Amino acid sequence: MRAESPHITIEEFDAICAAEGGMVEHYGFVTDHIGYGEARVRMPIDHAHIRAGGTVSGPAMMALGDFAVYALVMGMIGPARLAVTTSLNINFLRRPAAVDILAEATILKLGKRLAVGAVNIHSLGDDDPVAHLTATYSIPPLDQRG
Numbered sequence: 103m104r105a106e107s108p109h110i111t112i113e114e115f116d117a118i119c120a121a122e123g124g125m126v127e128h129y130g131f132v133t134d135h136i137g138y139g140e141a142r143v144r145m146p147i148d149h150a151h152i153r154a155g156g157t158v159s160g161p162a163m164m165a166l167g168d169f170a171v172y173a174l175v176m177g178m179i180g181p182a183r184l185a186v187t188t189s190l191n192i193n194f195l196r197r198p199a200a201v202d203i204l205a206e207a208t209i210l211k212l213g214k215r216l217a218v219g220a221v222n223i224h225s226l227g228d229d230d231p232v233a234h235l236t237a238t239y240s241i242p243p244l245d246q247r248g
Contacts, residue, residue, distance in 0.1 A: 106138040109180035115173055118181060129162065131169050139209040141173035144226075146202050158198045158232075163223055167192060167235035170205035171219040175239045178212055182247040188216070189238040198232040199225040205235075215241050 112133050119126040135142040145166045153159040175185050203225055210218040223233040
């Protein structure tokens, strides 16, 4: 992959997400890094994310992975509010600790209309993944990116 600067800053991405409300407000996602072809986001864990048995819920991890790919795509194409998930697959590998979780996304393929990303999700302080996710995003035409 060529060394290229990201097409959106963390501040710009956070402003778009704040204006949309929804996931960031509900889950408290924090954008730690956006590069060209990579992104890292974090979810501070609180009682709302914990399910029976003291583990982080699957839906919370899925939302974090989806959000990581959203940041990844915008890092590559710039602001695109109308970019949407068209496919998402997750494999839960092991039980996560009830601590903040990190999602590290990388691009697998960027086309004109679709972007495919892969995400490793792990508990803070532990490099072994607790889940692996792939997602495909539909990229709107340039005149519809908003």
